[in-house]
Amino acid sequence: MSRSVPLRSIAHARAGDKGNRSNVSVFAFSGHHYPMIKAQVTSDRLKQEFPHLLKGRIERFEVDHLHGLNFVMDEALEGGVNESLNLDSHGKSWSFLLLGLTIEIEKS
């Protein structure tokens, strides 16, 4: 048995920027959910879900013992903080873009 939940209910996230590169870290609240998040929140899935925003390469780093994933997204900030015309030129709100994803979790 599994059910769908918003990622926000089982994980927390923080977004940062360096130039035109955004990084969003995602940490599971509990170790129980971490393998499910790791299996479902992949670079490929992000590219599929947000093709208009994530135009460049996406690399995922894993910090398993802290139940964390770090997504590094190239060419994601419309030129970066000094060039972008987006109100949120840093991409500070991107943590909640990812936290809006849906995850299938196994009932425990």
Next chain:
Amino acid sequence: MTKAKPFRLGTGAGFSADRLDPAVELVQHGELDAIVFECIGERTLAFGHRDRLANPKAGYNPLFERRLRAVLPLCIKNGTKLITNMGVANPNAAVGKAAEVARDLGLRGCKIGAVAGDDVTDLIGPDTEIDRDGMTVADVGRPMVGANAYLGADAILPALEKDLDVVITGRVADPSLFLAPICHAFDWQDDDWPKLGAGTLVGHLMECAAQVTGGYFADPGIKDVTNLAYVGFPIAEIDEDGSAVITKIERAGGLVNELTVKEQMLYEVHDPCAYVTPDVTADFSQTLIDEIAIDRVRVQAASGTKRPEKLKVTVAFDGGFLAEAGISYAGTGASGRAMLARDILQERMTRLHGCHAPLRFDLIGLNSLHGNAKDIPDDPVEDIRLRASLRASNQEQAQLLLWEVEALLCCGPAGGGGYRGQITPSVITYSAFLDRKQIKPSLEIIES
């Protein structure tokens, strides 16, 4: 064997416009050995250059004097060293101002140092390569405003060895501002990579001030933060081996827990195994993070390997002007009217005025920050702000956008109100790299 006393380091600011009251509270009650005010961003640095070109006595942080007046007497009274990059593009002028402020506050004999040498504008030429698609400075095709190398902890150490009360720098890598006093306190060698890596993690956790004590964190109902209105700034209690406890003073708002520390550990980090600073290639990947008490989190086992031979340089160029203007639509049919207004602006700016500069429209309330990542929802939103933005090469072009948005009040769709517009001078920055041997940090000392 008695264990050496931990070194107590606080953060007084995590960005150029950070709050003042948590810094004052921390200097008052934190029993700190040193406090670091980190106040440079790429934009603020470029504007510092501009200010200095217009006035040789300007170019440092606009809040510098205010911050100093608020904390310097307390720092001197409590024996807390003050380290800051508020010198921005003109640390030598900032030192003069600091001495003036100290004298004015009746603080005689206060020793203040300026660490400079980060300004490498003279080393950057048209052929210098920048970190984008093999481009050179000449290819950018815009006037250069200035260039600054990221100095490391080694640039600050000579000032700490002179036992100064205040150290003012220009561009120094953010964690290095914190690493320098830690290295000095424990006499770490400049090639003890594991310890420098551990100290860099402490600096990295501290450099954004409230971001490790509950700021940039709260999500009501999921991640609640106590008394966020009065969020405190952090304290690190560092041991000789580089491990540390991150905490805050009890009376301050906010919280320090495993979650806040984890989020901040990866903030603006790419590969957690290789966080490169001028001092070390730090490795955060094996870090252990443990809540040992309320608002006390122990971090240990960060490490590091050799530092890079080249230093990162931020090269800033004149970016023209950013024009932003908005008008709001509310009530039934708001989205249709806002979209009509958007289409009118697009037509008039590009066809009638022949404007080819980058132009963007957002429907705030429907679809702005995440752009077209998501479809516009079916249910009609009844409070929408149309925002138009333009990167203009000159002020006249910027003014044109504001005029067109304002004209929608009478000439546009029904019920448009709340026009506001602003024009901001803008800079564009790129990175370059220079051999560290080319960069020579300097130290100037003044006594009040």
